[in-house]
Amino acid sequence: MQIDLYGDTLPALVTAACMAATGHDVVLRMPQGRIRQQVIANKVAYSEPGLRRLISNEHTEGRLVYGDFDGLPGADSRAVFLALDTDEAPQANVIVERLAAVDGRRWLVVNQSPFAVGSTEELDKSLKSGIAHSQSAAVALPDFLQEGTALAGMQRPPQIILGCNDGYAELLVKEIFRPFNRDSDHFLVMTPREAEFTKLAITGMLVTRISFMNDMANLADSLGIDVENVRQGVAADPRIGPTYLYPGVGFGGPGFSTNVINLVDTLDATGVGSTLLNQVIEINERQKEYLFRKLWQHYRTDLKGRTVAIWGAAFKPDTGRIDNAPIIRMLDALWAQGAKVRVHDPEALPALLERYGHHPGLHYASHPYAAAEGADALIVLTQWRAYWSPDLDRLAAIMRQKVLLDGRNIYDPSYVREHGFTYYGVGR
Amino acid sequence: MNAFKAIPDTGSQAEQQAWAELNLQAERLKPLHIAELFRADSQRFSGFSVSHGPLLLDFSKQRLDSLALDKLFALADACDLKGWTEKLFSTQAVNNTEDRAAMHWALRTPVDDVQYESCRDVLEGVQEQLDKMADMVDKIHSGQWRGMTGEPITDVVNIGVGGSDLGPLMVSRALNDFTLKRSRSLGIHFASSMDGSQMAQLLKQLRPQNTLFIVSSKSFSTVDTLYNANTALAWLERSLGKCAGLLHCHFIGVSSKPDKMSEWGIHRENQLQIWDWVGGRYSLWSCIGLPIALRIGMKGFRRLLAGAHLMDNHFRNAPWQSNIPVLMALIGVWNTNCLGINAQAILPYDGRLEKLPAYLEQLEMESNGKSVNRDGELVQLHTCPVLWGEVGPNAQHAFYQLLHQGTEVVTCDFIAPALRYHEPTHSEDSLELVRQHELALANCLAQSRLLALGEAALEGEGELPHYKRYRGNQPSSTLLMKELSPFSLGAMLAAYEHKVFAQAVIWGINPFDQWGVEMGKKIATETLGVIRKEEQPEFPLDSSTLGLIDFINAQ
Numbered sequence: 001m002q003i004d005l006y007g008d009t010l011p012a013l014v015t016a017a018c019m020a021a022t023g024h025d026v027v028l029r030m031p032q033g034r035i036r037q038q039v040i041a042n043k044v045a046y047s048e049p050g051l052r053r054l055i056s057n058e059h060t061e062g063r064l065v066y067g068d069f070d071g072l073p074g075a076d077s078r079a080v081f082l083a084l085d086t087d088e089a090p091q092a093n094v095i096v097e098r099l100a101a102v103d104g105r106r107w108l109v110v111n112q113s114p115f116a117v118g119s120t121e122e123l124d125k126s127l128k129s130g131i132a133h134s135q136s137a138a139v140a141l142p143d144f145l146q147e148g149t150a151l152a153g154m155q156r157p158p159q160i161i162l163g164c165n166d167g168y169a170e171l172l173v174k175e176i177f178r179p180f181n182r183d184s185d186h187f188l189v190m191t192p193r194e195a196e197f198t199k200l201a202i203t204g205m206l207v208t209r210i211s212f213m214n215d216m217a218n219l220a221d222s223l224g225i226d227v228e229n230v231r232q233g234v235a236a237d238p239r240i241g242p243t244y245l246y247p248g249v250g251f252g253g254p255g256f257s258t259n260v261i262n263l264v265d266t267l268d269a270t271g272v273g274s275t276l277l278n279q280v281i282e283i284n285e286r287q288k289e290y291l292f293r294k295l296w297q298h299y300r301t302d303l304k305g306r307t308v309a310i311w312g313a314a315f316k317p318d319t320g321r322i323d324n325a326p327i328i329r330m331l332d333a334l335w336a337q338g339a340k341v342r343v344h345d346p347e348a349l350p351a352l353l354e355r356y357g358h359h360p361g362l363h364y365a366s367h368p369y370a371a372a373e374g375a376d377a378l379i380v381l382t383q384w385r386a387y388w389s390p391d392l393d394r395l396a397a398i399m400r401q402k403v404l405l406d407g408r409n410i411y412d413p414s415y416v417r418e419h420g421f422t423y424y425g426v427g428r
Numbered sequence: 429m430n431a432f433k434a435i436p437d438t439g440s441q442a443e444q445q446a447w448a449e450l451n452l453q454a455e456r457l458k459p460l461h462i463a464e465l466f467r468a469d470s471q472r473f474s475g476f477s478v479s480h481g482p483l484l485l486d487f488s489k490q491r492l493d494s495l496a497l498d499k500l501f502a503l504a505d506a507c508d509l510k511g512w513t514e515k516l517f518s519t520q521a522v523n524n525t526e527d528r529a530a531m532h533w534a535l536r537t538p539v540d541d542v543q544y545e546s547c548r549d550v551l552e553g554v555q556e557q558l559d560k561m562a563d564m565v566d567k568i569h570s571g572q573w574r575g576m577t578g579e580p581i582t583d584v585v586n587i588g589v590g591g592s593d594l595g596p597l598m599v600s601r602a603l604n605d606f607t608l609k610r611s612r613s614l615g616i617h618f619a620s621s622m623d624g625s626q627m628a629q630l631l632k633q634l635r636p637q638n639t640l641f642i643v644s645s646k647s648f649s650t651v652d653t654l655y656n657a658n659t660a661l662a663w664l665e666r667s668l669g670k671c672a673g674l675l676h677c678h679f680i681g682v683s684s685k686p687d688k689m690s691e692w693g694i695h696r697e698n699q700l701q702i703w704d705w706v707g708g709r710y711s712l713w714s715c716i717g718l719p720i721a722l723r724i725g726m727k728g729f730r731r732l733l734a735g736a737h738l739m740d741n742h743f744r745n746a747p748w749q750s751n752i753p754v755l756m757a758l759i760g761v762w763n764t765n766c767l768g769i770n771a772q773a774i775l776p777y778d779g780r781l782e783k784l785p786a787y788l789e790q791l792e793m794e795s796n797g798k799s800v801n802r803d804g805e806l807v808q809l810h811t812c813p814v815l816w817g818e819v820g821p822n823a824q825h826a827f828y829q830l831l832h833q834g835t836e837v838v839t840c841d842f843i844a845p846a847l848r849y850h851e852p853t854h855s856e857d858s859l860e861l862v863r864q865h866e867l868a869l870a871n872c873l874a875q876s877r878l879l880a881l882g883e884a885a886l887e888g889e890g891e892l893p894h895y896k897r898y899r900g901n902q903p904s905s906t907l908l909m910k911e912l913s914p915f916s917l918g919a920m921l922a923a924y925e926h927k928v929f930a931q932a933v934i935w936g937i938n939p940f941d942q943w944g945v946e947m948g949k950k951i952a953t954e955t956l957g958v959i960r961k962e963e964q965p966e967f968p969l970d971s972s973t974l975g976l977i978d979f980i981n982a983q
Contacts, residue, residue, distance in 0.1 A: 286579075295578075336567065
């Protein structure tokens with residue numbers, strides 16, 4: 001089937017590549033910018049395992065071609081996907097208005113973008129406006145990609161939530177996704193509004209679990225309890241399960257926190273508001289400064305002239321993105337107190353450089369141990385694999401002060417302390 | 429006791445002459461009703477109103493005419509108001525009893541103002557402190573001022589009394605609409621009373637981890653303030669423990685006495701300085717205004733200063749006929765000394781100015797509530813009248829009865845902004861709120877009209893029963909501003925400051941000291957010992973005090 005896809009988000013690239021890989025002919029229409037340049041030059045646009053190779057293969061095979069973001073789909077195009085960013089709703093409207101202006105076409109628009117609840121209905125209305133008995137339709141197909149495992153998530157989805165009021169559109173979407181829907185039917189069909197809200201409710205539930213555990217960790221802190229043991233006990237309960245129970249220094253990422261905030265915005269706009277989600281976000285923001293508070297207290301409220309090493313800037317391992325990541329608040333906090341920071345991250349340094357440039361308080365270290373050189377403390381913010389088993393003797397030798405702050409509770413406190421370090425975890 | 433005279437026999441020949449002529453005018457005008465003045469001159473408003481910058485002063489409802497006004501100007505000349513004004517705007521010690529200058533104008537003068545070339549170093553010192561304050565404001569607004577536990581400060585409590593309380597409190601309330609977006613969640617609180625009333629309430633609702641205290645005291649020895657500060661410190665220590673960083677994280681000091689701040693424990697970095705040439709009641713323009721800057725941001729604070737600076741230039745340079753502070757002063761002198769009116773009501777028709785009456789009570793009564801002239805002689809003229817006030821529309825349901833039908837003659841200052849609720853922040857509810865403001869304005873104009881004209885304001889009412897009659901003839905001025913903004917408020921407050929100074933010049937008194945508040949403090953210290961049963965009084969106490977102490981201690 002011929003499919004056009006607008007956008008340069010991670011879901012846009014993943015969807016385009018995976019659809020092409022099953023035999024669809026896909027025109028990927030990315031707006032001008034860095035991502036487009038990287039993709040066309042066959043370079044990594046998102047540090048998503050396997051993605052660059054898949055795109056490159058499909059492009060070589062000729063099933064994935066690049067079109068203009070401002071262009072219209074060809075005469076044989078059967079479906080138009082929109083996989084834009086949260087803040088690109090105006091662009092989505094422009095695209096849909098241009099589609100509606102074409103005479104005599106029956107469009108299927110599949111909206112994957114995380115816009116506010118109700119947006120797909122708006123797109124549907126504008127697609128049909130001015131045309132009597134229009135058979136075009138816009139449907140919602142929220143993405144559930146997890147960065148790091150995005151390709152597998154697309155190819156073997158646990159569920160596909162489709163928001164759709166139109167029988168023909170439903171048939172067509174199911175046909176497009178047939179290769180990913182073989183062993184059993186993963187489609188859950190509901191109204192577009194319900195589909196959009198489901199996406200937000202799932203995100204809301206996940207972050208609520210995280211903030212709940214962080215809240216528990218803070219209590220554990222003041223009660224002299226190791227929250228890690230508590231976490232394992234809680235996770236063992238089959239009604240609860242182990243996922244999204246890790247206390248830490250707060251969640252981030254483009255999908256995660258913007259979606260949560262979005263949900264809050266959606267609710268606020270209707271005048272209802274979710275007190276719970278507001279609290280969830282507030283706890284999360286506080287949590288991002290958790291280790292700063294530990295460090296501040298360790299150095300008796302004076303960080304002036306201190307050097308702080310940070311391992312991990314990405315909002316999670318296996319990505320190079322720093323959107324809403326804890327490091328942003330940490331840097332602001334440390335700089336405001338006159339401390340200097342040395343950061344290492346296997347992938348996120350370019351993103352950090354793009355945001356802060358050459359900042360006098362920031363040293364970009366090419367190696368984890370180079371970051372720790374002469375530091376008064378080492379803070380681990382992202383649990384990259386490479387950080388799990390550091391050479392503690394080497395660290396002890398190169399650091400000025402042996403202070404280790406473990407933002408992801410990945411170390412054994414007693415082992416670290418044996419090496420002469422002062423250890424701080426989250427809730428332990 | 430003062431022997432009051434209509435024409436003082438002290439002062440220069442010219443002054444006595446001016447007073448004598450003024451008294452003739454007073455005799456001529458006393459029998460006239462304000463309604464008759466309006467009937468005699470249909471253009472009275474244009475002759476008896478002036479405007480400058482954002483302000484309009486309408487004094488056409490005062491009981492004077494242009495002849496009387498001329499004699500008042502002659503009095504100002506005879507008293508050398510011009511010369512005294514130049515002394516004020518210099519480094520000369522116009523505060524003679526304390527041998528200090530009174531340079532509050534310097535707090536709002538740009539460094540590069542050519543009129544003040546000779547005191548460039550003073551202006552630079554002022555800017556240095558403002559810059560230091562700006563850094564603190566920025567740190568607090570960005571959530572980077574940290575408490576002991578590393579949590580950001582969310583609440584600031586200003587501990588101060590008198591000038592260190594009334595000015596910051598009044599202005600930050602008045603300019604609440606100009607709250608910076610980034611400081612919207614910042615709580616700003618005030619604790620002043622020595623009995624700890626506000627403190628007790630605040631400590632219940634605030635978290636020590638997130639609370640920063642500003643200890644504001646020019647002398648840093650004000651008992652009221654230090655007791656409140658000690659209570660705050662003990663409260664913090666109870667939950668956060670006693671340690672070195674506590675004072676550094678949770679206290680800022682503003683004072684002219686760095687040594688005393690250090691002695692109390694304020695960290696050097698957290699000290700903001702004022703100078704002995706800043707009077708307490710003239711200090712909101714200095715770092716004492718920190719709570720204002722925290723509310724409206726440094727940019728807003730600098731607009732406030734700019735408004736005051738505009739008024740400084742106007743007061744210094746404008747001829748008497750169009751000089752707002754001078755006209756306000758001379759009208760006050762006319763009412764007090766020529767018409768014998770000893771009460772003045774301050775009536776803002778804008779709820780945001782609710783603390784303005786209290787602020788002006790201090791500014792006027794602490795400055796000019798004096799009965800000894802600059803030569804140490806008893807004055808022969810009445811000085812500052814009794815001031816009080818309330819938000820106008822609310823006062824209408826309280827003491828306006830007395831204004832309209834009581835036996836006392838009272839002069840009133842009506843104060844209101846012409847525009848309100850037109851800022852973007854109000855867009856949603858603006859229509860209804862604009863209507864409410866219009867209603868308040870209508871009441872403001874109606875009340876001053878009725879007070880002035882009496883029932884003559886309502887033609888065709890026919891014969892009224894005696895208890896429904898309004899005799900009118902209560903004089904008032906109306907001060908309108910375009911809108912209530914940092915700039916216009918700065919201009920208005922500076923106008924009152926200069927009014928007070930100009931009156932002090934006419935009365936020959938020093939407006940910048942306040943010896944009348946000293947003795948009480950001393951006696952209180954002694955009485956405290958007696959109440960606590962720790963000391964015997966040096967001299968036998970009077971039976972009233974003894975009786976009261978007995979009652980207290982018997983409980």
